[in-house]
Amino acid sequence: MLNSRSPRWEELRATTLLRADEVLGKLDTESVLRLLNRPVPDNAEELMQWLTGEKFAEPDDNGYYITNVGAIAAARRLAEFDGLERKRIRVIRYKGLNKVETIDEMVGQKGYAVGFEGLIAYLKRILPHSEVIEAALRREVTVYPEIALRELIANALIHQDFTTPGTGPMIEIFADRIEFTNPGALPPSKKIDRLIGTTPESRNEILASAFRRYHICEERGTGFMKVVAGVELYGLPPVVFAQGENFFKVTLYAPRKFSDMSQSERIEACYQHAVLKYFSSGTMTNTTLRERLKMHEKQRTQVSNIIRDAVEAGRVKRKDPTSTSSKFAEYVPYWA
Structure with missing residues (x-):
């Protein structure tokens, strides 16, 4: 068939054929419904329909199979499912x-x-x-x-x-x-x-x-x-x-003072800050990096040195390569 595909791991069966009450005994449906801010259905049939819609259970004429995604997400005890204990x-x-x-x-x-x-x-x-x-x-x-x-x-x-x-x-x-x-x-x-x-x-x-x-x-x-x-x-x-x-x-x-960071950590902090600012529709400057590193205004020169090292390492670049200003320079990630 043209539209056929191999089933995902999540869709594979984690159990043999079970009765509805056995499925509900193995899956913590109450906790999942609580996460969804939904009330618990009034009867088992409605509950099983919902589990089927979630792809947590696969119906069969004589019962249900719990799927891998149903077990890995909602099991009361993962150790009860063959192959999932090590997960x-x-x-x-x-x-x-x-x-x-x-x-x-x-x-x-x-x-x-x-x-x-x-x-x-x-x-x-x-x-x-x-x-x-x-x-x-x-x-x-x-x-x-x-x-x-x-x-x-x-x-x-x-x-x-x-x-x-x-x-x-x-x-x-x-x-x-x-x-x-x-x-x-x-x-x-x-x-x-x-x-x-x-x-x-x-x-x-x-x-x-x-x-x-x-x-x-x-x-x-x-x-x-x-x-x-x-x-x-x-x-x-x-x-x-x-x-x-x-x-x-x-x-x-864990927290570490700027003076205790390695040179590579300082450059990576500079790069990650530039990325975060870029995806926030902004740019990195000496001021924003200084604030990120919790450094004092008097340490502007040290921050400028970090930015220079990050530029030389190919991690960030000037937003406007024609600008000659150092004090108000803006920087973006190397790939921007």
Whole structure:
């Protein structure tokens, strides 16, 4: 057939044929409906019709099959589904800066959508905190912006390669950083330094669409922008993107003074700031970069030196190459 295609991983069956009550026993439909701000249907038949519409269940004359996307998003216990136990998210805490000594490890039990808020709450409990004052009141917040945690976890869950056997998404916490890793490298069309502000190519569009409808992640193409914006607001070092043959990893670093940043980190912070300003219909200047780096007016010369180094490294360029002004110069990413 001309319109035939191979089914996506999400559409494949995760179970044998089940009765409706067995499906409802395995999927946390109440939590999903809560995410959608929808009431629970009055009867099982209506509920199963909704699950079928969500592509979480596939009807058959004698019952239903739970699909992979239904299980991975809404399972009460992922370990009950053959082949999905290793897809549970793992959170590992290490003592110090390397993996020599493990403090503890937590393995997620629920489907990604129904367990997401619990995972965020867990991270907020175990991550280091700092004290801030808002409206004359003191409160404790994690040293990493919550919006960045949410977007990077959602990204790792949505964009992983589910066909990679024996591995799943992982969050690793070190004394100076937190790393988010998912199976599967970037698509060939994507460049590691062009991820901010560009539309992602999702391997798992059904899951990605569900996450957007459940308000777990933002609209397409805005996730990494929100991560960088959060990092800048908190004054953190730049986000680090890395990939290998079969994985993709994003690293957030804990707060560090400008004087403790490496030259490459300063240039990358300059580039990411220029990208963020460009997609906000603005330009980078000495003033905006100084504010991003939380530096004083007296340090304008140091900021100018960073911009000069970023230009020489081919990361940013003058918006108007004919301009001779240094004080009011505007800069954009190298590709703009």
